[in-house]
Amino acid sequence: MAMRIIKESIWIGWKIESNWTDPFIFFSYIIVKPLAYVIIIGLIFLIGSEVVNNEYFSYSFIGAVFFIYPLTMIISLGYLIHEDRAKYEVLKNIYIAPNAIKFYIIGRALASAINASVSVIISIVVGGFIFSNFGLGLDLELDIINYLLLIISLILGIVAFSFMGMILTSINLLTNKLQFSLSEYSSGILFLFSGVVFPPTMLPEPLYLFSYSFPTTHFLELVRVSLNGSFALSPLINMIITTSITIVISIMLFNHADNRARELGIIDRKAEY
Amino acid sequence: MINDLRVVYARAYVRLKGLIREPHWSIAEVIIPLLSISAYIYMYEAMNAADHLLAFVAIGGAMLAFWSNVLWGMSSQFYWEKETGNLTQYMVAPISRMAILVGMAIGGMLNTTLRACSIIFIGMLLFPIQLSLIDPFALVIIFILSISALYGLGMLFASLFLLYGREASHIADLLQEPIFLLSGLYYPIFNNRFIPDIVKMAASIIPLTLAIDGLRILLVLNGRFEDVTMHIIGLSILVAILLPLARKALHKLEEISKKEGRLTLRWQ
Numbered sequence: 001m002a003m004r005i006i007k008e009s010i011w012i013g014w015k016i017e018s019n020w021t022d023p024f025i026f027f028s029y030i031i032v033k034p035l036a037y038v039i040i041i042g043l044i045f046l047i048g049s050e051v052v053n054n055e056y057f058s059y060s061f062i063g064a065v066f067f068i069y070p071l072t073m074i075i076s077l078g079y080l081i082h083e084d085r086a087k088y089e090v091l092k093n094i095y096i097a098p099n100a101i102k103f104y105i106i107g108r109a110l111a112s113a114i115n116a117s118v119s120v121i122i123s124i125v126v127g128g129f130i131f132s133n134f135g136l137g138l139d140l141e142l143d144i145i146n147y148l149l150l151i152i153s154l155i156l157g158i159v160a161f162s163f164m165g166m167i168l169t170s171i172n173l174l175t176n177k178l179q180f181s182l183s184e185y186s187s188g189i190l191f192l193f194s195g196v197v198f199p200p201t202m203l204p205e206p207l208y209l210f211s212y213s214f215p216t217t218h219f220l221e222l223v224r225v226s227l228n229g230s231f232a233l234s235p236l237i238n239m240i241i242t243t244s245i246t247i248v249i250s251i252m253l254f255n256h257a258d259n260r261a262r263e264l265g266i267i268d269r270k271a272e273y
Numbered sequence: 274m275i276n277d278l279r280v281v282y283a284r285a286y287v288r289l290k291g292l293i294r295e296p297h298w299s300i301a302e303v304i305i306p307l308l309s310i311s312a313y314i315y316m317y318e319a320m321n322a323a324d325h326l327l328a329f330v331a332i333g334g335a336m337l338a339f340w341s342n343v344l345w346g347m348s349s350q351f352y353w354e355k356e357t358g359n360l361t362q363y364m365v366a367p368i369s370r371m372a373i374l375v376g377m378a379i380g381g382m383l384n385t386t387l388r389a390c391s392i393i394f395i396g397m398l399l400f401p402i403q404l405s406l407i408d409p410f411a412l413v414i415i416f417i418l419s420i421s422a423l424y425g426l427g428m429l430f431a432s433l434f435l436l437y438g439r440e441a442s443h444i445a446d447l448l449q450e451p452i453f454l455l456s457g458l459y460y461p462i463f464n465n466r467f468i469p470d471i472v473k474m475a476a477s478i479i480p481l482t483l484a485i486d487g488l489r490i491l492l493v494l495n496g497r498f499e500d501v502t503m504h505i506i507g508l509s510i511l512v513a514i515l516l517p518l519a520r521k522a523l524h525k526l527e528e529i530s531k532k533e534g535r536l537t538l539r540w541q
Contacts, residue, residue, distance in 0.1 A: 020439045029447055036450035040459060044313060046467050047460045048322035060316065087356070134467060181301035188308030197312060198319040 002103050009107025010114070016083075017076070017115060027118075034068050034119035038127040041197055046134055057136045059224065063196040065123045066223045069154075070161045070194075070216050071187050072116035073109050077165025078183025080108055081172035085268060092268040102254065105169055109162035144229030153222035153239070160215035160243040163250040170250070170257035176269060190216050215242040280372035281379060288346075288380020292387075299384065302338060303391045307399075310334035310392070313459045314400050326460070328404060328493040331396040333458035335389040336485050339423055340452065342385040344445045347427030350377055352434050352441035361537050370523055374431055378424035386420075404492045411498040411505075412491050418508035419484030425515030426480055432522035435530050456481040461489070480515075483507045 018026045041064040045057050085091040094104050128138045168186060172179050193200065193207065194216035200208050211217050218239035225232045261267050292299050313330045354360040363373055396402055406412060434441050453459070455476040462468060462476055463486055476482045487504035490496035530536045 020443055029443060033447060033450050036454040040450070040454050041316075043454075043460055043465075043467060044316060045320070047465060048317045048326055049320040053320075056319070177295070178297075181298065181305070184305045185301065185308075188305050192308045192312045192315075198315045202315045202319050 001099070005097075005100050005103035006107040006110065009104040010111045013076075013108040013111025014114065016088075017111060030115055030119050031122045034065075034123045035126055037068075038064050038123045039130065042127060042131045042134075042136065044197075045136065046131075052135050054137050054139055057131070058139050059199070060197040061127065061131070061136075061138060062124075062224050062227060063194075063220050065120055065127065066157075066220055067191065067194070067196045067216070068119050068123065069113065069116045069157055070164070070190055070219075072119065073112045073158070073161040074165050074168065074186050074190070075183045076112035077105065077109055077162075078168045078172070078186065079179055080105065080165075081169050082176065082179035086176065086270045089268075089270075095267055101258070102166070102251075105166050106162050109165050110158070113158045113161070140227060141229070146226040146229050146231055149226035149231055149236075150223065152236070153219060153226055156222075156239050156243050157215070157219040160219065160239075160246050163243075163247045164215070166250040166254055167246075170253040173254075173257040173261045174264075174266070176266075190214060193217070195220055212238070213242065215239060215246055218242055277369050277372040280368045281376040284373050284376025285380035285383070286376075288377065288384060292384050299388065302341065302385075302388050303395070306334045306337045306341075306392055307395060309337075310396055311399065314396075324401065324403070325493050327400055328402045329461060329489055330459050331393055331400070331402050331404075332489050332492060333456075333485055334396065335392045336419075336481060336488070337453070337458055338385050338389045338392060339420065339484075340449075340456075340481050342381045343423050343427035343430070344448055346381045346385075347374075347377060347424060348430030348434050348448075349441050349445045350434075351431050352437055355537065364527075364536055370527060371428075371520055374428045374519070374523065377431075378428060381427075382420050382424060405495055406492060407495050408491060408497045411496075411501055412488070414498075414505055415484070415487040415491060415501055415508070418505060418512060419480060419487065422480035422508050422511040422515060423484065425512055425519055428519035429515055429522055432519060432526045435523075435526045436535060452479060452481065455479060456485060458485065462486060477507055478511075480508060480511050483511070 020026075021029070038061065041060055042057075045060060049056070081091065084094065094100055124138075128140065132138075164186070168182055171182060190196075193203070193211040194214050195211060196216075200211035200217060202208075203211060218235045221235040222232075222239055225235060310330055310333075314327050317326050317330065351360060354363065363370065393404070397404065434444070437444065455472070456462065456479050457465070457476070458481075462482055463473055465473075468476075483504045487501045487508070490500050490504075494500075527536075
């Protein structure tokens with residue numbers, strides 16, 4: 001039953017995220033935006049560094065590219081409740097279906113992960129090609145990548161980001177004014193504190209420690225390790241721990257928000273007409 | 274004329290009142306750009322980049338507040354109004370639609386200026402950013418022309434977005450990172466050997482590009498009026514083109530929307 005709900009919601013998620021325009025514009029959309037974002041990172045690197053440092057470029061570039069996963073998934077789930085409640089008015093129908101809501105959210109997160117995967121692949125190929133012309137290499141060799149670790153990192157990452165997104169849906173269940181700022185806050189905080197484009201050690205002492213509480217920090221570290229063809233146990237363990245904590249917190253929060261929303265009768269509350 | 278001014282005041286009032294009614298939105302619009310500004314400043318610091326680049330990021334981040342307001346507060350506004358049911362009221366009221374847009378723009382300019390100043394101020398507190406001003410007159414000219422051109426573009430987009438349904442928010446979303454890239458939000462665009470001249474020329478069509486570069490010259494590089502003459506000319510041309518174009522587009526697209534029955538159509 002759960003698998004069926006997830007499968008159907010991936011399909012709904014895909015339709016909602018893609019059928020607002022024709023396929024050509026949609027694919028341009030999921031390519032142009034992330035590509036522009038990684039080119040910005042590359043240009044900052046070219047302008048800011050006097051001496052070419054491929055190691056740091058790879059760090060920032062890989063971080064920026066794989067950050068597309070949490071960015072896409074969290075923004076998508078941040079709007080989910082608002083869209084389904086106020087725009088499409090289907091949240092009440094999803095609630096009526098037995099035990100559907102959590103699996104529906106997971107399915108929608110997976111649909112975003114699929115879109116993010118397309119953006120990541122295109123960004124890494126095109127962005128890597130553009131900057132190789134400026135002497136900035138990614139130091140990526142396809143035959144040395146630790147594919148097993150990369151796959152494990154991606155699976156753990158997608159699970160973690162789905163449940164991080166569920167935290168936002170919990171908050172949005174109880175309010176109808178935060179959907180925009182909440183997604184932007186979350187993605188901004190993660191961008192600053194997850195070691196995306198600079199090492200977290202650059203942050204002042206207490207904030208530097210704070211960055212290690214996010215699964216995103218360990219996810220990016222794991223991806224970098226796997227792309228270098230090596231293996232490191234410590235980020236893997238940290239990733240598993242932070243993902244597990246995220247899952248527990250998000251389920252607890254969601255259950256609480258769900259009960260509270262039912263008590264207050266605000267599951268289908270709309271701010272619009 | 275008096276009636277138009279009353280409409281302008283009424284629509285601007287909503288924007289300004291929003292500052293007090295939903296203070297968390299104003300706080301968010303200061304903090305959110307600061308998060309990305311901080312990340313890019315740390316990135317420059319990690320590379321031991323020149324100090325002026327940090328100030329460039331702060332100026333770019335402050336102007337990001339204007340661009341966000343133009344996109345979400347102007348361009349998408351008629352779409353939101355349609356979703357919330359206000360557009361019908363605007364259309365049946367015997368008032369100038371252009372006056373509504375001007376009111377939205379004036380309200381947006383005032384509260385966004387406040388946010389942009391807060392972003393620069395907090396940025397200066399958090400990071401070693403130094404700004405200095407030699408020619409305040411040139412700064413006032415560049416700033417007025419910049420926001421006029423930016424909000425002129427916002428009015429034009431608002432008219433175009435009248436036709437849009439669900440795609441409105443996606444189109445506005447699409448006008449973020451690519452525009453950040455072309456306008457040099459986090460790096461200099463014109464004094465940049467890595468960007469081809471043709472791209473620089475294309476980027477000059479975007480008011481944000483000239484605005485950011487002009488402000489950086491005046492506030493970071495101790496420039497004077499003569500250093501930003503080309504920016505002033507470019508922005509003046511953009512204002513002269515965008516404002517009448519917005520007016521024309523509004524009439525045309527309102528007509529098309531009415532013919533195709535899209536003005537009150539939701540859930541497209």
